[in-house]
Amino acid sequence: MIPRFDASNFDGITSEMQEAFDCNGVLVLDGLVSAEMCDRLKTRMAEMVDSFDTREHRSVFSSTSEAHAQDLYFLESGHEIRFFMEEEAFDKAGKLTKPLPLALNKVGHAMHDLDDTFSRFARQKAFRLICEGLGQKKPLPLQSMYIFKQPHIGGEVVCHQDATYLRTEPEACLGLWVAIEDATTENGCLWGIPGGHKTGGVREAFRRTPDGDATFTETLEETPFDEDNKVPLEAPMGTVLVFGGKFPHMSSANRSDKSRHAYTLHVIDGAAHYPADNWLRRPDHLPLKGFDA
Numbered sequence: 362m363i364p365r366f367d368a369s370n371f372d373g374i375t376s377e378m379q380e381a382f383d384c385n386g387v388l389v390l391d392g393l394v395s396a397e398m399c400d401r402l403k404t405r406m407a408e409m410v411d412s413f414d415t416r417e418h419r420s421v422f423s424s425t426s427e428a429h430a431q432d433l434y435f436l437e438s439g440h441e442i443r444f445f446m447e448e449e450a451f452d453k454a455g456k457l458t459k460p461l462p463l464a465l466n467k468v469g470h471a472m473h474d475l476d477d478t479f480s481r482f483a484r485q486k487a488f489r490l491i492c493e494g495l496g497q498k499k500p501l502p503l504q505s506m507y508i509f510k511q512p513h514i515g516g517e518v519v520c521h522q523d524a525t526y527l528r529t530e531p532e533a534c535l536g537l538w539v540a541i542e543d544a545t546t547e548n549g550c551l552w553g554i555p556g557g558h559k560t561g562g563v564r565e566a567f568r569r570t571p572d573g574d575a576t577f578t579e580t581l582e583e584t585p586f587d588e589d590n591k592v593p594l595e596a597p598m599g600t601v602l603v604f605g606g607k608f609p610h611m612s613s614a615n616r617s618d619k620s621r622h623a624y625t626l627h628v629i630d631g632a633a634h635y636p637a638d639n640w641l642r643r644p645d646h647l648p649l650k651g652f653d654a
């Protein structure tokens with residue numbers, strides 16, 4: 362059983378929390394974010410969705426050099442706010458089958474540096490305390506996502522480690538996953554393999570090609586994930602799941618009637634080396650900023 366901690370009065374990582382994180386690779390902090398803050402983030406996202414022009418998306422995803430345009434749309438999302446649709450959101454003619462708010466898979470990946478509401482949310486004191494308490498010397502928020510996990514449509518997120526996508530040397534990535542709505546086994550909560558961060562290394566590296574225009578995945582280690590041992594990580598609104606970079610986790614498709622909104626913030630340690638072939642590269646005009654920015 363993965364222990365859960367009441368974090369409604371969170372004031373830093375305790376030795377029990379540290380022990381649970383070291384043992385399982387994940388820390389479950391219930392009630393860390395207030396319902397009011399979750400609602401504020403949800404409302405701000407609804408405004409952003411409202412002002413999104415779907416023609417931008419259609420032109421990227423139906424251009425003649427489709428793969429290239431899609432690669433760029435994704436690669437630039439590291440320093441932009443970009444909208445990604447569920448695959449099943451389009452019919453054969455390329456038209457949306459659902460209203461936009463119910464067709465989006467996620468929005469990412471630089472809201473924490475480009476939008477005031479998201480920046481304040483990402484830089485809340487508790488998140489800094491988590492990162493410092495779990496050993497980061499110079500925590501740097503690198504990537505954020507708002508994930509919709511829509512009812513009825515959308516696929517699973519296969520078992521992966523975040524250190525595949527956000528690589529530092531030494532490995533020093535933390536993922537903070539916040540339930541903006543209740544996440545249960547019914548509506549596609551996360552699952553994880555307790556202790557899976559200790560059975561093998563990082564399996565894959567997601568890299569930019571040398572010309573910088575595309576990405577590829579390199580296998581580093583063939584050891585399969587021990588998926589028979591996965592457990593659900595159900596999370597009521599306001600719960601924060603903290604993952605180490607090597608913690609294997611996944612989520613299944615949401616075939617229920619309920620959405621499962623979540624927010625994620627991935628933080629690296631600025632004291633570690635960040636290789637230039639990471640997919641996420643910040644241009645000079647938008648350098649990474651710490652928690653005090």
Ligand SMILES: O=C(O)CCC(=O)C(=O)O
Nearest residue numbers: 508518523536612623625
């Ligand atoms: O929210 C989900 O379903 C998947 C999120 C995830 O795997 C991640 O943020 O690394």
